[in-house]
Amino acid sequence: MALTSMETKFCKLPLDFEALLSEDVENSRLASCSEIESIDQFIELLISTAPGEHAFDKEFGCEIFFLDFESIVSHTRWEGQFSEYITKAITRHE
Numbered sequence: 319m320a321l322t323s324m325e326t327k328f329c330k331l332p333l334d335f336e337a338l339l340s341e342d343v344e345n346s347r348l349a350s351c352s353e354i355e356s357i358d359q360f361i362e363l364l365i366s367t368a369p370g371e372h373a374f375d376k377e378f379g380c381e382i383f384f385l386d387f388e389s390i391v392s393h394t395r396w397e398g399q400f401s402e403y404i405t406k407a408i409t410r411h412e
Contacts, residue, residue, distance in 0.1 A: 328356035331363065357412075364407055380407035 327350035338348055351359070367379035381403040390396050 326353060327351075328353060330355070331359045360412070361408065364411055365404060378411060380404060 330349040330351040333348060364378070365380040365382060368383040369379040369381060370376050372378040382400060385396065385400060385403070388396070
């Protein structure tokens with residue numbers, strides 16, 4: 319399938335290194351996805367990574383992990399913090 323000038327392909331996560339490093343040149347391509355799928359995958363990776371977990375960027379991640387074992391005194395306050403942490407992570411890294 320030929321790409322038009324407006325069409326861009328993005329690498330699908332998780333990367334299949336076995337296919338990429340294959341000696342079979344015909345099948346040594348990474349799976350691709352659309353721009354929307356790529357953004358979705360990045361945001362999923364961002365919010366499922368705790369700050370400090372990424373070896374090369376200790377700031378990468380989302381602070382929602384701090385809410386995991388917190389006692390919920392106010393549901394409204396918890397929702398506000400949850401939204402704030404996600405918004406902050408996406409704004410910082412996207």
